[in-house]
Amino acid sequence: MSSFWLRRLWHSALTLFTMLTLMFFMFRMLPGDPTATVISPALYPKAQEALKIQFGLDKPLWEQYLRYLGNLATLDFGLSFHTGRPVAEEIGGRLLNTILLVFPSMIAAYVLGSFVGAILGWKRGSKTEAILVFVSTALQSAPVFWLSMIAILFFSIKLDLFPVGHIVTPGMFPDEDWRMYFSLDFLHHLALPFLINTIYNFCFPFLLMRSSILATVGEEYIELARMKGLTEKAVLYRHAMRNSLLPIATTLPMTLGWAVAGSVVIETVFSWPGLGLLMVEAVGHSDFPMVQAAFLLIAALTVAGTLMADLLYSILDPRIVNH
Amino acid sequence: MREQQENAAVLRVRGLNVDYQTKKGAAKALKDIDFAIHAGERVGLVGESGCGKSTLLKTIMGVLPKNGDVTSGRIELDGVNLLEVDDETRRKARWAEVAMITQSALNALNPVRRVGDQIIEAVRAHRPIDKQEANALVHRLFEMVGVAPERARDYPHQFSGGMRQRAVIAMALALSPKMIVADEPTTALDVIVQDQIFARLRELQAENQFALILVTHDLALVAENCQRVMVMYAGTLVESGPTEEVIAAPKHPYTIGLINAVSVLGSDKQPISIPGSPPDLMEKIDGCRFAQRCPLATSICKDQMPEAVVIASPGGERMVRCHHWQQAEDFALRASNPDVWQSVSAV
Numbered sequence: 001m002s003s004f005w006l007r008r009l010w011h012s013a014l015t016l017f018t019m020l021t022l023m024f025f026m027f028r029m030l031p032g033d034p035t036a037t038v039i040s041p042a043l044y045p046k047a048q049e050a051l052k053i054q055f056g057l058d059k060p061l062w063e064q065y066l067r068y069l070g071n072l073a074t075l076d077f078g079l080s081f082h083t084g085r086p087v088a089e090e091i092g093g094r095l096l097n098t099i100l101l102v103f104p105s106m107i108a109a110y111v112l113g114s115f116v117g118a119i120l121g122w123k124r125g126s127k128t129e130a131i132l133v134f135v136s137t138a139l140q141s142a143p144v145f146w147l148s149m150i151a152i153l154f155f156s157i158k159l160d161l162f163p164v165g166h167i168v169t170p171g172m173f174p175d176e177d178w179r180m181y182f183s184l185d186f187l188h189h190l191a192l193p194f195l196i197n198t199i200y201n202f203c204f205p206f207l208l209m210r211s212s213i214l215a216t217v218g219e220e221y222i223e224l225a226r227m228k229g230l231t232e233k234a235v236l237y238r239h240a241m242r243n244s245l246l247p248i249a250t251t252l253p254m255t256l257g258w259a260v261a262g263s264v265v266i267e268t269v270f271s272w273p274g275l276g277l278l279m280v281e282a283v284g285h286s287d288f289p290m291v292q293a294a295f296l297l298i299a300a301l302t303v304a305g306t307l308m309a310d311l312l313y314s315i316l317d318p319r320i321v322n323h
Numbered sequence: 324m325r326e327q328q329e330n331a332a333v334l335r336v337r338g339l340n341v342d343y344q345t346k347k348g349a350a351k352a353l354k355d356i357d358f359a360i361h362a363g364e365r366v367g368l369v370g371e372s373g374c375g376k377s378t379l380l381k382t383i384m385g386v387l388p389k390n391g392d393v394t395s396g397r398i399e400l401d402g403v404n405l406l407e408v409d410d411e412t413r414r415k416a417r418w419a420e421v422a423m424i425t426q427s428a429l430n431a432l433n434p435v436r437r438v439g440d441q442i443i444e445a446v447r448a449h450r451p452i453d454k455q456e457a458n459a460l461v462h463r464l465f466e467m468v469g470v471a472p473e474r475a476r477d478y479p480h481q482f483s484g485g486m487r488q489r490a491v492i493a494m495a496l497a498l499s500p501k502m503i504v505a506d507e508p509t510t511a512l513d514v515i516v517q518d519q520i521f522a523r524l525r526e527l528q529a530e531n532q533f534a535l536i537l538v539t540h541d542l543a544l545v546a547e548n549c550q551r552v553m554v555m556y557a558g559t560l561v562e563s564g565p566t567e568e569v570i571a572a573p574k575h576p577y578t579i580g581l582i583n584a585v586s587v588l589g590s591d592k593q594p595i596s597i598p599g600s601p602p603d604l605m606e607k608i609d610g611c612r613f614a615q616r617c618p619l620a621t622s623i624c625k626d627q628m629p630e631a632v633v634i635a636s637p638g639g640e641r642m643v644r645c646h647h648w649q650q651a652e653d654f655a656l657r658a659s660n661p662d663v664w665q666s667v668s669a670v
């Protein structure tokens with residue numbers, strides 16, 4: 001591995017470390033006693049003391065901080081204040097649900113958006129292009145929850161095509177084990193939020209690819225490609241789109257962390273038991289270890305996404321010299 | 324002799340008119356263009372910026388921008404009118420029959436693809452070629468144009484300007500076309516590299532016998548490299564003929580002005596440029612397009628487009644589009660006096 005990537009990795013680690021640290025101190029500066037939900041003020045002071053010692057809260061801040069880092073290093077996020085189960089376990093299943101909802105739909109949106117944007121931009125001036133540009137621009141500024149509610153009202157309630165929410169029909173898979181992911185019932189529940197998420201995320205790559213293609217059309221290498229006798233399709237896919245793909249392919253991994261964080265809204269509307277809904281619940285229960293772990297996860301996803309974007313860029317654009 | 328030449332015309336352009344549609348109306352970029360290029364011939368195309376040289380080449384290649392329209396005319400390649408054939412036939416004729424070396428090789432290569440791959444791509448668009456044959460071909464082409472063959476795996480940004488230009492020439496040679504059109508192939512390069520590239524191009528032309536149209540602002544370059552020259556002004560061909568004869572005894576006042584505008588190293592003759600600028604292409608002009616700037620212009624010039632006059636000459640034949648071409652010899656003597664030109668623009 002080149003020294004560029006070593007340095008890049010080091011920077012990512014540093015960013016993540018800074019986030020961890022900030023998060024640790026921020027949670028401790030919040031007004032109110034975060035432990036109040038577990039250590040009831042109604043307990044005898046002696047009992048309160050005992051619990052504090054058990055959680056290590058009697059130690060000086062720096063010692064707590066070191067313990068916090070040590071725990072993170074072993075992926076120990078502590079116990080949930082609300083359920084008392086290990087946070088890592090609670091989050092694991094929820095994260096999977098979010099990933100199943102978000103990643104495929106992001107990829108579908110980016111692939112679809114890129115192709116539609118490229119083809120319409122290439123033809124330039126079609127009616128479909130005008131309509132899609134208008135709709136995409138409007139959709140981009142429409143809130144997701146509004147879009148989701150309309151979809152639920154129309155498709156689920158009026159037409160009764162899709163369930164109103166949840167990941168599977170409640171009671172159908174009592175253990176909520178892996179088998180539910182392979183059921184038609186799961187796909188049926190996934191369809192509507194997947195669709196909404198795809199439509200919503202389609203707008204950005206579509207608009208970006210279209211404008212990027214428009215800027216490429218007049219390039220001399222496009223003219224040369226055409227003069228070489230390439231078919232129009234080859235000129236579009238192998239030259240215009242290949243080059244316009246750069247900014248899009250690199251925003252995709254960068255937005256993944258953001259999309260997971262953004263799943264709060266769609267998961268709440270669709271009662272989708274993912275990370276987003278978990279965060280909302282955790283905040284409601286003042287379940288600090290849980291909230292903290294969820295935030296950390298999103299931060300880590302974002303940092304990893306940025307790193308991946310850099311990596312992709314250097315693969316796709318040979319002009320980037322890594323040193 | 325003449326009969327023979329007629330038969331051997333690789334490219335024949337007849338009555339070609341091209342408009343650019345703009346918001347303000349149609350701009351007449353090419354007007355009544357007629358010429359023929361014979362097998363193995365090197366022809367220079369000169370004229371000031373914006374006179375339509377690139378437009379002519381793009382029309383020949385069939386890559387006019389969307390707002391460019393061929394309103395009439397024929398472009399015959401070996402007798403087949405390229406403007407009438409279907410898209411697929413047209414596509415196949417590109418590069419295999421006529422290849423182009425573009426104005427700026429700097430931007431003509433796709434920045435994110437390997438140079439060698441871009442050359443192979445041109446071949447693949449016309450015939451299947453396996454990896455081994457492809458590598459051998461690129462190797463040979465790079466040797467031909469004087470670039471180390473192992474550089475074929477590089478990306479364009481790793482090449483110098485001269486190397487990129489050579490790579491584009493290699494690409495043009497890849498399918499052994501009958502004709503290569505070169506649009507100011509070396510304007511971005513320094514004189515030494517330019518000379519090297521032209522020396523190589525002349526050798527390659529001698530070996531491969533493709534016809535060459537060389538577009539340039541530089542009359543000296545044409546004098547060195549081309550047997551024939553065509554002079555273009557505001558979308559019309561005003562004069563053509565054997566290079567030596569045209570330069571020694573120009574017959575169109577514009578050609579005279581163009582030659583006057585060249586500075587000669589070591590001579591104390593001051594170059595003088597033609598005052599004024601070419602006409603607006605949107606304007607409807609009935610007469611000669613050069614009339615506004617021409618010291619010889621009379622009323623007929625403003626009203627009537629001059630016909631092309633063909634004059635037999637020792638080196639082949641010459642063409643001139645001027646009502647007063649017979650006064651050219653006399654005018655050429657006066658033309659080195661700037662006042663002769665000034666008086667026109669004052670009118």
Ligand SMILES: Nc1ncnc2c1ncn2[C@@H]1O[C@H](COP(=O)(O)OP(=O)(O)OP(=O)(O)O)[C@@H](O)[C@H]1O
Binds near residue numbers: 352370377390604
């Ligand atoms: N796409 C276009 N739309 C409208 N007008 C155009 C377009 N392309 C070229 N023109 C006009 O057509 C005329 C001829 O342009 P062209 O590029 O053929 O000139 P040129 O002789 O190659 O000039 P140069 O020596 O500067 O390269 C110019 O007046 C130019 O402004």
Ligand SMILES: [Mg+2]
Binds near residue numbers: 377426
């Ligand atoms: Mg030009």
